[in-house]
Amino acid sequence: MAHSTAGVITLTVNGEKHTLPVDHRTTLLDALRERLDLTGTKKGCDLGQCGACTVLLDGRRAVSCLQLAVAAEGREITTIEGVSDGERLHPVQQAFLDLDGYQCGYCTPGQICSAIAVIEEHAAGWPSAATADVRPEAGPPPLTADEIRERMSGNLCRCGAYVSIVQAVAQAADAEGAA
Amino acid sequence: MTTMTGTTATAAAVGTGHTRVEGRAKVTGAARYAGEIPFAELAHGWLVLSTIARGRIRSVESGPVMSMPGILAVLHHGNAPRVTTDYTGLLGRPDPTVAVFQHDRVPCAGWPVALVVAETSEQAREAAAALVVRYDDEPHDVAFSAGRPGTYTPESSPRLQAETRKGDVEAELAASAVVVDAEYTTPEEHHTSLEPHAAMAHWDGGRLEVVDSNQGSRWVAEDLAQLFSLDPASVRVRSEHVGGAFGSKGVRPHQVCAVMAATVLHRPVRVVLTRRQMFSLVGYRSPTAQRVRLGADADGRLRAVDHQAQNLTSTVHEFVERSAAYGRVMYDADAHHTVDRVVALDVPTPTWMRAPGEAPGSFALESALDELAEKCGMDPIALRERNEPDRGPVSGLPFSSRNLLACFREGARRFGWADRDPRPGLRREGRWLLGTGTAAATFPSGVAPSTAAVTAEADGTFTVRITAADVGTGARTALTLIAADALHVAPEHIRMRIADSDFGQAMVAGGSMGTRSWAWAITTAAGELRERLALGGGIPPEGITVRSDTTEAVGALAMRERHSFGAQFAEVAVDVSSGEVRVRRMLGIFAAGRIVNPLTARSQFIGGMTWGLSMALHEEAVRDQASGALVGADLAGYHFAANADVPLIEADWVDDTDNDDPIGIKGIGEIGIVGAAAAIANAVWHATGVRHRHLPIRPDRVLLAVGGTGGAG
Known part of the structure; x- marks a missing residue:
């Protein structure tokens, strides 16, 4: 063959380095699921439309089905398997569990990764389409239900658990704010 | 040792909120779904679907593809193992769509024509894209419209009547002071479970093992045995976690493909549908065209109810969306006529989708009731009170309980x-016009024979085995609570094992019948086990197991009208300059039997109501007449409600018990969607003065209706 279609890459996932050979076409999502057996990150559409494959790349949320694994080298990848503190659930995980912020559970890891980033984005003062006053000096807007709905709309839930998801994100944000 | 049964007082588990028993696994990503269980030597199958809507396959040119890296096989009608669809399974005759690669005929766009199997999914995907399939194209017909040629009334069965008739509808309409005569349509809608269908099949010591995502592992196992002419005992299907189903996860092409490939290649094969493939392979809700005629006295008393509904099916299988059945339970009149008609087109076969029949049927009839209330100058709730029947309007049977007015x-x-x-x-309010609306809801409460096994373990715990399925309903948790109460122990002492066809015959997760059917079987076995344990004596190391079969008990149920009921309320805001409709709040009150787990039950009701909102405003699959395929068959082209579309929705319930059921359950999976779209459409009328009789209520429809009178087009 005139050119190589595979290579060896090193991915840093949940603080651990993994060196693995990959087909260059392999998405980060497939590398996580099929090669590293980290199946908590879900494939809902493989088209960047549903958010089920959301992971954190250097702390920011990203849909891993639209990332090639080879392009994720050198970045800190955090998946649902890496968000808890040992046996202690992340406040967002705990809130989803307590408030039934899910039904079938398939969109849940993506929702939780997204929510963790939402709370950080909000705390950092990032506005959303639901923010009334977007001037930098206005500071972070109140994290209202409408703000959460807007910011979480990249993560589809077909079971229709949005009402509880919004409540769970609000509760987790309160818990983190109080911590 | 002796068991704690009867010696430990425990609070009743049923009726108090419990988080899901598999909840921790779901929020940590530890829960493995069908496509996520690793197997040594696993090969990957990728389906190739037809690009024409009708015709014949002239050739599948697999030669060039077979020489691509990693390709193991290309299965098609010329080389695939033979299967038979000449049987009647648990849920009737199979849809021939599952009999993949048996002939060269293409009856719809997106029909399976080949399966490429490779060492990796990337290789399979590339080869599937490269595979050249040549067709002899024939003209197709996918045009669905009210009363179009070819529409027929399907044959009735004793359980499912296509048409019911009582009295003289035309005479009563003529004698009515007030008449509503309106046509309503609902579009093609898709289940779009977040988890795509996935199955892994392999042969293990003469047994076919399938890891699947389905609504009934015994159902799938028995159908696979029939399809491949196998001894049913040699097929095992498991489905531990299911990422949503809504009616779409029965026997489907992915399982059949996986079994074929595993049989040919003698190694494990996994087949996962892509999101786009799901739009033609797993069923959908047929579009409907419905005409409703209501005649009433000036005080609102109904003299005539006429509901004529039409849906489509494929040319290979008849599926009837029974929209008109809704009124047979809800409203009585001196003259009463309901009929569901169907037309066969060159489309994939539709199937059950959350509240099949009741979801579109309630949109039409509950909208028409609102129109009648307007014409009578009556409050919509008062109109329903006036027409509350004391017996089944068509059957004449008494209701087991009917607490609609309490709702x-x-x-x-x-x-x-x-x-x-x-x-x-x-x-x-600024640019927004505000309105509120209401609608009634009902869904049948059914039960089907099931078997269960309950084991008292030597360590004092109990293990329940039943081929139940938890598709996100919370069934696993509900059954744990039921078993705990039946055994008089705390839920922590129950090990609930489900979704394994080896556990025996049981109802599928469908028709809002799963939890009721399974709970009955578990309660029966647990009761007998308690009696056995009360006799004293030790528990051997293998435990003491009692099995139950509810066939006889379920068959002995008296004939009654058994249904859940509900009242839906919605407030909307309509921007007549942009056409946008926003739902501001929804409330649903349900009379749906005894509620086992309030935490997860509320999620079920709210989830259903969210579907109703989505049906009212968003969901619409558009079929291109030229290609016969869907336009934008993905989650961008097919929008269902996202988080920002959904306001605070509240759901609650009133006391309602079916005394003929050992636990008092009625089933809650589907009633949440029923009536919800009508409540929203009625609220849009209240806001704007315009009736929207065609779903979804899109911005362009709102804009076109502005300034118009009567109904929107």
Whole structure:
């Protein structure tokens, strides 16, 4: 063959380095699921439309089905398997569990990764389409239900658990704010 | 040792909120779904679907593809193992769509024509894209419209009547002081479970093992045995976690493909459908065209109810969306006529989708009731009170319980209905016109024979085995609570094992019948086990197991009208300059039997109501007449409600018990969607003064209706 279609890459996932050979076409999502057996990150559409494959790349949320694994080298990848503190659930995980912020559970890891980033984005003062006053000096807007709905709309839930998801994100944000 | 049964007082588990027993696994990503269980030597199958809507396959040119890296096989009608669809399974005759690669005929766009199997999914995907399939194209017909040629009334069965008739509808309409005669349509809608269908099949010591995502592992196992002419005992299907189903996860092409490939290649094969493939392979809700005629006296008493509904099916299988069945339970009249008609087109076969029949049927009839209330100058709730039947309007049978009016009373109180000005188009808040609407809801409460095994373990715990499925309903948790109460122990002492066809015959997760059917079997076995344990004596190391079979008990149930009921309320805001409709709040009050787990039950009701919102405003699959395929068959082209579309939705319930059921369950999976779209459409009328009889209520439809009179197009 005139050119190589595979290579060896090193991915840093949940603080651990993994060196693995990959087909260059392999998405980060497939590398996580099929090669590293980290199946908590879900494939809902493989088209960047549903958010089920959301992971954190250097702390920011990203849909891993639209990332090639080879392009994720050198970045800190955090998946649902890496968000808890040992046996202690992340406040967002705990809130989803307590408030039934899910039904079938398939969109849940993506929702939780997204929510963790939402709370950080909000705390950092990032506005959303639901923010009334977007001037930098206005500071972070109140994290209202409408703000959460807007910011979480990249993560589809077909079971229709949005009402509880919004409540769970609000509760987790309160818990983190109080911590 | 002796068991704690009867010696430990425990609070009743049923009726108190419990988080899901598999909840921790779901929020940590530890829960493995069908496509996520690793197997040594696993090969990957990728389906190739037809690009024409009707015709014949001239050739599948697999030669070039077979020489691509990693390709193991290309299965098609010329080389695939033979299967038979000449049988009647648990849920009737199979849809021939599952008999993949058996002939060269293409009856719809997106029909399976080949399966490429490779060492990796990337290789399989590339080869599937490269595979050249040549067709002899024939003209197709996918045009669905009311009363189009070819429409027929399907044959009735004793359980499912296509048409019911009582009295003289035309005479009663002529004698009515007030008449509503309107046509309603609902579009093609898709289940779109977040988890795509996935199955892994392999042969293990003469047994076929399938790891699947389905609504009934025994159902799938028995059908696979029939399809491949195998001894049923040699097929095992498991489905531990299921990422949503809604009616779409039965016997489907992916399982059959996986079994074929595993059989040919003698190694494990996994087949996962892509999101786009799901739009033609797993069923959908047929579009409907419905005509409703209501005739009433001036005081609102119904003299005539006529509901004529039409849906489509494929040319290979008849599926009837029974929209008109809704009124057979809800409203009586001197003359009563309901009929569901169907037309076969060159499309994939539709199937059950959450509240099949009741979801579109309630949109039409509950909208028409609202129109009648307007014409009579009556409050919509008062109109329903006036027409509350004391027996089944068509059957004449008594209701096991019917607490519809209690739902309306409680809902009206909590929603603030009493203060409502009934006149439309009066309330404005900036650019928004505001309105409120209501609708009734009902869904059958059924039960089907099931078996269960309950084991008292030597360590004092109990293990329940039943081929139940938890598709996100919370069934696993509900059954744990039921078993705990039946055994008089705390839920922590119950090990609930489900979704394994080896556990025996059981109802599928469908028709809002799963939890009721399974709970009955578990309660029966647990009761007998308690009696056995009360005799004293030790528990051997293998435990003591009692099995149950509810066939006889279920068969002995008296004939009754058994249904859940509900009252839906919605408040909307309509921007007549952009056409946008926003739902501001929804409230649903349900009379749906005894509620086992309030935490997860509320999620079920709210989930259903969210579907109703989505049906009212968003969901619409558009079929291109030229290609016969869907336009934008993905989650961008097919929008269902996202988080920002959904306001605070509240759901609650009133006391309602079916005394003929050992636990009092009625089933809650589907009633949440019923009536919800009508409540929203009725609220849009209240806001704007315009009736929207065609779903979804898109911005362009709102804009076109502005300034118009009567119904929107």
